[in-house]
Amino acid sequence: MKDKHLTTNQGVPVTDNQNSQTIGERGPVLLQDVQFIEKMAHFDRERIPERVVHAKxxxxxxxxxxxxxxxxxxxxxxxxxxxxxxxxxxxxxxxxxxxxxxxxxxxxxxxxxxxxxxxxxxxxxxxxxxxFFIRDAIKFPDMVHAFKGAPDTNIPSASSAHNRFWDFISLTPESTHMITWLFSDRGTxxxxxxxxxxxxxxxxxxxxxxxxxxxxxxxxxxxxxxxxxxxxxxxxxxxxxxxxxxxxxxxxxxxxxxxxxxxxxxxxxxxxxxxxxxxxxxxxxxxxxxxxxxxxxxxxxxxxxxxxxxxxxxxxxxxxxxxxxxxxxxxxxxxxxxxxxxxxxxxxxxxxxxxLPINRSLVDVNNNQRDGPMQIGQFSGPVNYEPASLAGGSPSEAPEESKPRVYRLEGEVTRRKISKTNDFAQAGERYRSLSKMDQEHLIDNIIADLMHIDKPIKQRVIENLTKADPELGQAVTAGLKL
Ligand code: HEM
CATH class of the missing domain: 2.40.180.10 (Catalase core domain)
Known part of the structure; x- marks a missing residue:
């Protein structure tokens, strides 16, 4: 490989990457040290917001x-x-x-x-x-708030052993099935x-x-x-x-x-x-x-x-x-x-x-959504709209074969839970389908968490587990010495 030398982001050669530009050898540093300012300013902006969930x-x-x-x-x-x-x-x-x-x-x-x-x-x-824990996306922000660090203490940052998690879960009966998966060893x-x-x-x-x-x-x-x-x-x-x-x-x-x-x-x-x-x-x-x-x-x-x-x-x-x-x-x-x-x-x-290369489609992207921060596309010509006869009318709409299906929907406009909720049946079936060892681990993992939780919340969780399977509810109750 050809020897490369350091440059600034403008491509200007960097001859000294060890010392700031100062008055005399002991400083202070000069505002005109643009090499330093560029390097530090870039570093100061190196982090982007982490994903609101799934950050790691x-x-x-x-x-x-x-x-x-x-x-x-x-x-x-x-x-x-x-x-x-x-x-x-x-x-x-x-x-x-x-x-x-x-x-x-x-x-x-x-x-x-x-x-x-x-x-x-x-x-x-x-x-x-x-x-999943919930069935309507409108609950997702509440769910994630309850799972992440508390707003007052930021504790805990990555664990479920806390009141807020179990408070939300106990009041969300449809999450019982998910708990039988998450607290089995599949959660680790x-x-x-x-x-x-x-x-x-x-x-x-x-x-x-x-x-x-x-x-x-x-x-x-x-x-x-x-x-x-x-x-x-x-x-x-x-x-x-x-x-x-x-x-x-x-x-x-x-x-x-x-x-x-x-x-x-x-x-x-x-x-x-x-x-x-x-x-x-x-x-x-x-x-x-x-x-x-x-x-x-x-x-x-x-x-x-x-x-x-x-x-x-x-x-x-x-x-x-x-x-x-x-x-x-x-x-x-x-x-x-x-x-x-x-x-x-x-x-x-x-x-x-x-x-960005990782997100780019391998096929050409053709449309008129342009400009905005950090645009790297090099567009040419006068046409950035559609329909257009200039530039040969290209790009134009894709052939019919790519069209989605046409279907009919009817109903009243409402905010309503689905009627077939069946919150507990599959949770019970899941518990009963596990091997003896997996059942013990599930119970033990739930107990290890619940023992740190306030009593009324614990009781609500146990009610839900009991509705799923009485044996599961009893085993958790006994383990918690309630
Ligand atoms: C209403 C329910 C949900 C909402 C609103 C939601 C929202 C989000 C959001 C905002 C992100 C961050 C995306 C990013 O910053 O790039 C995310 C990441 C993710 N979600 Fe969901 N999510 C929901 C349910 C689910 C479900 C049910 C699954 C699994 C089937 C799931 C799997 C994922 C995965 C795998 C990621 C990480 C993607 C990656 O690796 O970058 N989410 N979700």
Whole structure:
């Protein structure tokens, strides 16, 4: 490589990077030391706002490949052709802790995948647990406020063992199912390579004939699911707070391919009201004996980022980033998510965040959304509007085949809870499906947290757990010596 010499940001040679410019050798420093001022002013602005949730994360590059064409169900181009490899970028994360927090604290883990497809970017922004705490996005800010540091003390910053968390949970009965996942050892995965991923929300697949079907996504790790127990996880917080980040990076650096299989569950839209639960309720799973998992393809992660800030910190995933063949369901949590992510990213990264290399689509972006802070596009010519006859009328609207489905909706305008809430049934089923050891760990993990909590809150939690499964409620009551 040709020898490079230091320059300022204007490209001017820097001949001394050790000493400020001073009067005499002992100072003071001169205001005209523009080299110093430029360097310090840039440093002063090096941090961008951390993500409002999922602030700590690790990323990797790789590819996705379908096993067989999904053409009968979706026209999404990256799902048509088994020979095609679609590049992906993945970011795994914790949710509650801030940017410098420990990896092995009990928490859901984010599992966000960006597919760089020929029809633009598709983001599948999931978690490692199949359900969520709430079912309406309007509760998300309350939920996150209750989980993050207290407004008066900022304690705790990355843990659930506090009154505010359990206060919110106990008053949100639909969270009981999520608690049976989060407080099992799935809340402390052993490795990002050994966890499942779930889209959680229900999406819609639409084929070229316009036929639509509901779809739920599942990622299965090739290495199987492995978790830490509470004691191992707690110890690692002290001895290796970046344990999961390091594990992923080291495995890829050693040349090991990190692999997951994508599976989907499909449901006819005509069957949605026939279920004993609401299929668009993200606090529910779809029973796998009725809606079997269909293998779709594999994702292989095989390349570490070169620069954490550019690729991982500035990555912007968004459930609203869909491609033709994939659409939203009416799931009220998903509907809210479609607004929230790009909105926060415009604040966190700036309005031109999709021009950053990690977020850029591999296909050309053609539209008239221009200018704004940090615009790097070099546009030429007089046309920045559409329709236009100047400049040959280009870019013009894309062909019909990319159009979303047309469908009819009717109903009264209201603010109302869904009627099939079934807040406890699946929580109980989940508890009873666990092995004896996993049941004991779930109970023990809940008790270890609840013992620090005020009595009335504890009692409300126990009421909910008892409604899910009396044995679970009793075991927690006994453990707390209530
Ligand atoms: C109404 C519910 C939700 C809202 C409003 C919401 C909002 C947000 C916001 C604002 C961010 C930060 C984005 C950024 O700064 O780049 C975020 C990150 C994230 N959310 Fe959600 N979220 C919700 C539910 C969920 C659910 C159900 C899942 C999983 C299925 C999920 C998975 C993620 C992941 C994985 C990230 C991190 C993406 C990354 O690695 O950059 N969120 N969420």
């Amino acid at each position: 994360g690790a990323g990797a590059h790789g590819y996705f490949q379908v096993y067989k064409s999904m053409k009968p169900y979706t026209k999404a181009k990256f799902l048509q052709e088994p020979k095609k490899k679609t590049p992906v970028f993945v970011r795994f994360s914790t949710v509650v802790g801030g940017r410098g927090s420990a990896d092995t604290v009990r928490d859901p883990r984010g599992f966000a995948v960006k597919f760089y497809t020929e029809d633009g970017n598709y983001d599948l922004v999931g978690n490692n647990l199949p359900v 995965p052993k490795s990002y390579r050994m966890q499942e991923g779930f889209g959680v929300n229900t999406y819609v697949w639409v084929n070229a004939e316009g036929n639509a079907v509901y779809v739920k996504y599942h990622w299965k790790p090739k290495l199987g699911v492995q978790n830490l127990d509470r004691h191992e996880a707690t110890q690692l917080v002290g001895t290796d707070p970046d344990y999961l980040t390091r594990d992923l990076r080291d495995a890829i650096a050693r040349g090991e391919e990190v692999e997951y299989e994508l599976n989907v569950q499909l449901m006819d839209i005509a069957d949605e009201l026939k279920q004993d639960f609401d299929p668009l309720d993200p606090t529910k799973t779809w029973p796998e004996d009725k809606f079997s998992l269909m293998p779709v393809g594999k994702m292989v992660l095989n390349r570490n980022p070169d620069n954490f800030f550019a690729e991982v910190e500035q990555a912007a995933f968004c459930p609203a980033s869909i491609v033709p063949g994939i659409e939203f369901s009416a799931d009220k949590l998903l509907q809210g998510r479609t607004f929230s992510y790009a909105d926060t990213q415009r604040h966190r990264l700036g309005p031109n965040y999709l021009e």
